[in-house]
Amino acid sequence: MGTVYDVYRENNGNRFEELKRSIETYEQVKGTIKTGLEDREKIARQKARIMERLGATEEQWKDYRWQLKNRFTRAEDIAEMLGLSAEETDRIKAVGERYRFAISPYYLSVIDPDNPSCGVRRQAIPSFDELNDQGELDPMDEAGWTPEELITRRYPDRLIIKVTNICGMYCRFCQRRRMIGEHDAHADREQIGKAIDYVRKNKEIRDVLITGGDAFMHDDATIEWMLEELRSIPHVEIIRFGTRAPVTLPQRITDSLVNILKKYHPIYVNTHFNNPREITEESKAACEKLANAGIPLGNQMVLLNGVNNDKYVVCKLNQALLTIRVKPYYIFHPKTVKGTSHFWVRVEEGLEIMDYLRGRTSGMAVPTYIVNGPKGLGKTPILPNYLCYIGKDKAVFRSWQGKVFTIQNEIR
Known part of the structure; x- marks a missing residue:
């Protein structure tokens, strides 16, 4: 005579087989979607080539200032590191005449030189498709929602302050590529101070997002000054940083920076991983430093054609992010920025990804899918029905x- 458990297993065994089948294809393909941790040997070889080319020491490689100073800004140098053809090199030059590019040595090392479709490569290396004039330079009308220089305010209780135009790597899909001029430029303390004074005068503002460019490109002293000023305002409850430094320039997440940030809690950091390959030993270490300081980390992925518009890629990315203590926060539908039409996708692609994630992975790995309303109408969530x-x-x-x-x- 069978036990109660035997009867239960006989009657309900099929439901567990059904659960297994629901992720069977993902289980088969996820090994082919490699994180940077899983492909660390190839990344290490590429790093060694770049260091040799630049005559760098390991100590220099770990210094974010060296990384910034030695960003790759010439098509010929990128071509040498990735083995590009003369035609590809000329196309990069042609794009560079209209849109600036710069890639940190670290981020260049993450690109798979053997894969022309590498999602990291697609984000960093200029494409001839950028010369397509579809779209607008400011589709979100940030200029029209600027009550004070450096500020964009679209919501009643929060705003952003854009404190620099500098980034470790200039993403080819950037929504603010109009700001990336011929020269790097931080906003000075007088400009930032006026923006902070606007916050001080408007008592309904409880949440301030410091961004750019990349907010962490400022030096430690300026970052601490901004935090001191904002924390002196009684109605400011939350301070957030928008940064891609953990992804493109993880060396910037120094002990000194982290020690400053944790003095001014609650501090939140939203970063920007778009592809599993960006999760490397160095980006993992950067995120863990921030998490160990009690700083909650969120990820804002942009849905990009050829980078992550695949349900299995996003599932792998989000699951891997949770292992480095980064919570998938948003998936942004791409904005119609001029020169980025080759990244655009259909809303149905985003909905398919969201529909796949729900139930097939933990709820913590399911972000909110967002479309930004044109001309500053704000974030609007979209869900499968x-x-x-x-x-x-x-x-x-x-x-x-x-x-x-x-x-x-x-x-x-």
Whole structure:
């Protein structure tokens, strides 16, 4: 005579097989979608080539100032490191005449030189497609939502302060590429001070996001000064940083910087991983330093054609992010910025990804899919349709597996 458990297993075994089948394809392909941690040997070889080319020591490589000073800004040098053809090199030069590019030695080392479709390469290396004039330079109308220099304010209780135009690497899809001029330029203390005074005078502002460019490109002293000034305002509850430094210039996350940040809690950092290959030993270490200082980390991924518009790639990325203590926060639908049309995707692609993630991975790995309303209308979430019908007495839904169920919607 079988036990109760034996009867249960016989009657319900199929449901567990069904669960396994729901992620069977992902389990088969996820090994081919490598993080930088999984492909560390190839990245190490590329790092060694770049260091030899630049005559660098390991100590220099770990110095973010050296990384910034030695960013790759010439098509010929990039071509040498990646083995590009003369035609590809000429195309980079042609794009560079219109749109600036610069790549930190570190981020260049993460690019797979053997894969022309590498998602990291696509983000960093200028493409001839950028000369397509579709789109606008400022589709979000940031200029129209600027009550004070450096500020963009679209919401009642929060705003952003853009404190620099400098980045460790100039992303080819950047929404603010109009700001990336021929020369790097930080906003000075007088300009930043006026922006902070605007916050001080508007008591409904409780949340300030410091961004750029990349906010962490400022020196430690300036960052601490900004934090001191903002923390002196009683109604400022939350200070956030928008930075891609952990991804493109992880050497910037120094002990000194982290010690400054943790003095002014609550501090939040939103970073920007777009592809699993960007999760390397160095980016992991940078994120862990911040997390160990009690700083919550969120990831704002941009959905990009040829980089991550694939449900399995996003699943692998988000699961890997959680292992380095970064919470997937947003998936942004790409903005219609001029020169970025080759990255654009259809909304259906984003919805397919969201529909796949729900139920097939932990809820912590499921971000919010966002489309930015044009001309500054703000972030609008989009979700797959799980609500099929709602009436005065019942509501009908579909589950993540596509099974329909009904709940009572009547208070008796």
